[in-house]
Amino acid sequence: MSNPQGLRTGAEIRDYLVDQLNLALRRPGMSGGEAAIRLVLDHLEYAERRDGPGFPRLLEERGAWTPLGVTGAFALVIPGRYESGIASVYAEYSRAQGWLKIDRTLTTAEYSSLATEHRRWTAHDRSLSDVLETFGPPSIHFGGTNPLYGKTLSYTSGSPTDPMISFHLWNGTEPDAESSWPPLYSEPVLLAVRSSGQSLETSFAFTPEGIRRRPS
Numbered sequence: 001m002s003n004p005q006g007l008r009t010g011a012e013i014r015d016y017l018v019d020q021l022n023l024a025l026r027r028p029g030m031s032g033g034e035a036a037i038r039l040v041l042d043h044l045e046y047a048e049r050r051d052g053p054g055f056p057r058l059l060e061e062r063g064a065w066t067p068l069g070v071t072g073a074f075a076l077v078i079p080g081r082y083e084s085g086i087a088s089v090y091a092e093y094s095r096a097q098g099w100l101k102i103d104r105t106l107t108t109a110e111y112s113s114l115a116t117e118h119r120r121w122t123a124h125d126r127s128l129s130d131v132l133e134t135f136g137p138p139s140i141h142f143g144g145t146n147p148l149y150g151k152t153l154s155y156t157s158g159s160p161t162d163p164m165i166s167f168h169l170w171n172g173t174e175p176d177a178e179s180s181w182p183p184l185y186s187e188p189v190l191l192a193v194r195s196s197g198q199s200l201e202t203s204f205a206f207t208p209e210g211i212r213r214r215p216s
Contacts, residue, residue, distance in 0.1 A: 017044045022101045028083040037090050055093050064200040084143030084152040088166045092196040102139045111157035118193045119205040126190040150188050163197030
């Protein structure tokens with residue numbers, strides 16, 4: 001069929017939305033945060049005629065959805081406005097739909113080691129450097145590249161049934177600090193590791209620092 005108006009095809013629109021979603025996930029603070037991610041997901045589900053329960057219902061079933069969205073769920077476990085962690089939850093849903101673009105896929109041996117060790121590894125406080133030196137570059141990096149600021153590093157294998165494992169790194173100031181600069185640490189510290197194969201409540205393994213920083 002001819003297209004005299006020059007309108008884009010459904011496939012072109014879908015590919016554009018996938019690209020926009022991956023940009024919003026990687027840099028949520030620059031893209032409009034959770035609201036922007038949800039908007040692109042809504043459009044993708046409409047474009048692909050996804051008539052199922054949609055991401056709010058599925059996230060609610062995992063305990064990752066509140067009246068404030070995923071933001072409300074994360075506010076109970078990580079201090080401040082932790083947009084990179086929020087993005088990682090939406091990335092898990094996006095991966096299940098075939099929309100997530102992954103930068104590095106772990107080998108079977110790498111993923112097996114990570115899946116075995118990540119909970120025991122949180123028995124001690126860790127830093128961004130520790131995570132990268134131990135597990136290598138992430139499969140996907142959520143948040144800015146500035147080494148001073150918090151971010152989430154997620155790892156996954158090539159198998160869609162293997163859970164994504166996310167390292168939630170934080171840096172900031174004490175709640176009663178007069179200024180937000182400079183941040184408390186020279187690099188982000190690990191607060192928790194989370195596996196996507198569980199409910200949100202049971203998925204976190206906290207470091208000692210994560211326990212200390214957990215909102216009351």
